[in-house]
Amino acid sequence: MPIDTLPYEVPVAPSSARIRVAGLIGTTIEFSVLLALAGLLLLASVLPTRGAALDASLVRRGRYLAIAGDCVSCHTRAEGKPFAGGLAFHTPFGTVYSPNITPDPQTGIGAWSELEFDRALRKGMGKNGEHLYPVFPYPYFTKISDEDVAALYAYLQAIPAVKYTAPANDMTYPFGQRALLRVWKSLYFQEGRFKADDTKSVTWNRGAYLVEGLGHCSACHSPRNYLGGEKADEWMTGGVYQESLDDRPIDWSAVNLTSGENGLRAWSLQDLTNYLKLGYSPHASVHGPMISVVMNSTRNLTREDDEAIATYLKATAPNGPNDSRPPPEHLVSVGETLYSIHCGTCHLPTGLGSDSTAPPLAGSSVVLAPNPASMINTVLRGPVLPDQPPSPEWQNRKWQSMPAFGEKLSDEEAAALLSYVRHAWNNKEGAVTAEQVAKQR
Ligand code: HEC
Numbered sequence: 001m002p003i004d005t006l007p008y009e010v011p012v013a014p015s016s017a018r019i020r021v022a023g024l025i026g027t028t029i030e031f032s033v034l035l036a037l038a039g040l041l042l043l044a045s046v047l048p049t050r051g052a053a054l055d056a057s058l059v060r061r062g063r064y065l066a067i068a069g070d071c072v073s074c075h076t077r078a079e080g081k082p083f084a085g086g087l088a089f090h091t092p093f094g095t096v097y098s099p100n101i102t103p104d105p106q107t108g109i110g111a112w113s114e115l116e117f118d119r120a121l122r123k124g125m126g127k128n129g130e131h132l133y134p135v136f137p138y139p140y141f142t143k144i145s146d147e148d149v150a151a152l153y154a155y156l157q158a159i160p161a162v163k164y165t166a167p168a169n170d171m172t173y174p175f176g177q178r179a180l181l182r183v184w185k186s187l188y189f190q191e192g193r194f195k196a197d198d199t200k201s202v203t204w205n206r207g208a209y210l211v212e213g214l215g216h217c218s219a220c221h222s223p224r225n226y227l228g229g230e231k232a233d234e235w236m237t238g239g240v241y242q243e244s245l246d247d248r249p250i251d252w253s254a255v256n257l258t259s260g261e262n263g264l265r266a267w268s269l270q271d272l273t274n275y276l277k278l279g280y281s282p283h284a285s286v287h288g289p290m291i292s293v294v295m296n297s298t299r300n301l302t303r304e305d306d307e308a309i310a311t312y313l314k315a316t317a318p319n320g321p322n323d324s325r326p327p328p329e330h331l332v333s334v335g336e337t338l339y340s341i342h343c344g345t346c347h348l349p350t351g352l353g354s355d356s357t358a359p360p361l362a363g364s365s366v367v368l369a370p371n372p373a374s375m376i377n378t379v380l381r382g383p384v385l386p387d388q389p390p391s392p393e394w395q396n397r398k399w400q401s402m403p404a405f406g407e408k409l410s411d412e413e414a415a416a417l418l419s420y421v422r423h424a425w426n427n428k429e430g431a432v433t434a435e436q437v438a439k440q441r
């Protein structure tokens, strides 16, 4: 799909020079500045098309990069204007609201210089040098190249300005003090641009740049310690992501993206590319928190870029902790019976599913995630699917709709059933407890 058909409006680029000139005129200007200004205007009248064309292509590039970085998903609240901010992020340290990043000079970033913007994106610092919370994925954006920062800046200065101020952050003591973030940064933030690996292909390097930088996949897909720092040796082996449901936080398991036993081992390069581009593969449809990632970001990237992401992920070292202790015997037999009553017709007794019924549960990364939250959510409420088809090809998916089982299964029954699913066939992952099910209801 061409990037021009994105769901949010993108204006033709006004010349950024014009914006700066307009800003200058409002202030008292020295004569020398006026002279320079006259020169600039003269130059602009001589070379109008060239400057505008240069700007337009920079803005277009910035727009594509903003898609790759999925800025819009975080910087747009429900019913709000794109990029105007106000979305709440509940963290263990309090609630952070995304700010307005439209070019409104008072409430957005219209008065920010490119240098200030760069400092926010790659060093995690606000306009006045204050430290920013790492919910803003600057620990990944620090890898973005100079050219890409410039293009993103040009784009964000060209979108419609919206007057809106997000609510103030509501942090628990003492995390409201931004100065404390200096300590966090010294432990977990490493500033530095992406460095290409010459021993790898161009495609691999492009994928690495997108996954580790703009795409910030690891923000959700890596486990974290109690201070919210990523556990480096368990990179991409599965994290927990919280989303609000009726105003309370609900866990989701962002699965292992390596080719480890509970990861994407069974996915081919094409399966993974299709999932990102079309919203489904023979292994899974996009559901839950991945919906905004695929709908606003990956499906709007070129197929080559999605393939680069897949190439890089498929090449990562297989990794992933798993708990291979079998669940207690009585749980298994109860679970097996419940599975054949409720799930077997679609996911089949072999757990392999079929093109005309359902995707496989044998080897599914959602089933085998260290934290079973996503699987529990899917069973209790049915899969949360996108409101619109992510791609025209989506209609070729011939699976039967999975119903919700929350009313049909008690916590104990669901725990037995899911413990069975996590240990049937070749699956090997720890049992699910009734408490874990209750927590997700
Ligand atoms: C995962 C959510 C998320 C994504 C994705 C994200 N941001 Fe943000 N951003 C935030 C939050 C939250 C803050 C506020 C942090 C704070 O208050 O310390 C923020 C702050 C900022 C700021 C500082 C603004 C200010 O007023 O201090 C800028 C600039 C910014 N983001 C730009 C971007 C751009 C450009 C992208 C895409 C390339 C992007 N963001 C993607 C969540 C996000």
Ligand code: HEC
Binding pocket: 211, 215, 216, 217, 218, 219, 220, 221, 241, 252, 253, 254, 255, 257, 272, 275, 283, 284, 285, 287, 288, 289, 290, 291, 293, 298, 309, 364, 365, 366, 374
């Ligand atoms: C906002 C958090 C978040 C971000 C960012 C994110 N993911 Fe995910 N992802 C999830 C969750 C949660 C799941 C588990 C499926 C579910 O429950 O929705 C998932 C599942 C997946 C799956 C497996 C789907 C399945 O059903 O087996 C793939 C593949 C994937 N993500 C790739 C990516 C890639 C590539 C990126 C970066 C471009 C990325 N994700 C960024 C949260 C995220």
Ligand code: HEC
Binding pocket: 283, 284, 285, 339, 342, 343, 344, 345, 346, 347, 357, 358, 359, 361, 364, 365, 366, 367, 375, 378, 379, 383, 385, 399, 400, 401, 402, 403, 405, 417, 421
């Ligand atoms: C009527 C058919 C049907 C039944 C019955 C059914 N499912 Fe599903 N299930 C699906 C389909 C289809 C999907 C994929 C989502 C989609 O594309 O609609 C799915 C997805 C899933 C997923 C997510 C897999 C992944 O990797 O993303 C899990 C886990 C799951 N089902 C478990 C179960 C369990 C456990 C039961 C029994 C309690 C069950 N399902 C019953 C059709 C079914």
